[in-house]
Amino acid sequence: MHQLVEQFLKLKHPKFDGKGDPEAVSLWIEELEKAFEVLGCTKEEKVTLAVYKLQGNVSDWWKATRGRVLLAGTAQTWVMFVEVFNGKYFSESAREQKLAKFMRLRQGHMTVDQYGAEFARLSKFAPRMVEDPLDRARRF
Template sequence: MERIFNKLNCTDDDKITLAEYQLEGNAKNWWRASKDAVFPEGTAKTWDGFVKAFNGKYNSDCARDRKMTEFMQLNQNNLSVDQYEAKFSELSRFAPRLVENKEDKAKRFLNGLRTDIRRQLVPLNLKDYSEIYEQAQLIEHELMKDGSGTMARSQY
């Protein structure tokens, strides 16, 4: 949303209005109940104030720590390679220091793959995340074709 706001040269009021419009479910209910406390009558509504309140509710240190732990413990288990990669990408933003080095990111991804896939990748000594992901997809496809992938998955 920030990129859109910058492109459109939105005012703080515009930003808050557009953000309110995007809120759904619990977030929408939270904002309805909280906006008067965040911006008491007579107080200027600022985008920074909205962001600070929103992050305090939905991006607390505790929540970020939980996501980082989830990333550190992430393994493919019964997920497909594509599902594992999507979860890996989603959670990696909570642990940027663990994936800022390309080789560390590739190793972390490799180490989380199921054993039957990882065993075939290790001898290739790949260091590139994209290559590991692509090869893992190919290996998974072959395992599923010959039926050994089904058995390996049932172990998890």
């Protein structure tokens, strides 16, 4: 584990303090998942490393929440962590707002490249609408 922590720290992944746009939560998780893939982390190691990057009130929240979420003697898993974490820091209403923003997205005065970038950024909040390549092309 010591070697894994050293490798993880070398990647210089940012800490998470819970401040800012709720979309920052999604980006933070995505960046963690990229690091975990490179490092070949187990489900339990992912949680340990992610928790290490929690700062301030977010760290306090996890300490208080962990015992309620995890039954005694069960392993903490990444899927469980992300679900609870998103429930706190990327609420259902925030996700719905991002979905609505995706639904309202129009090219307008953007270049095709700008529109494509915004489409890609917001489409992750509407995965069912873009999972089929044909649906994705129609929506674009």
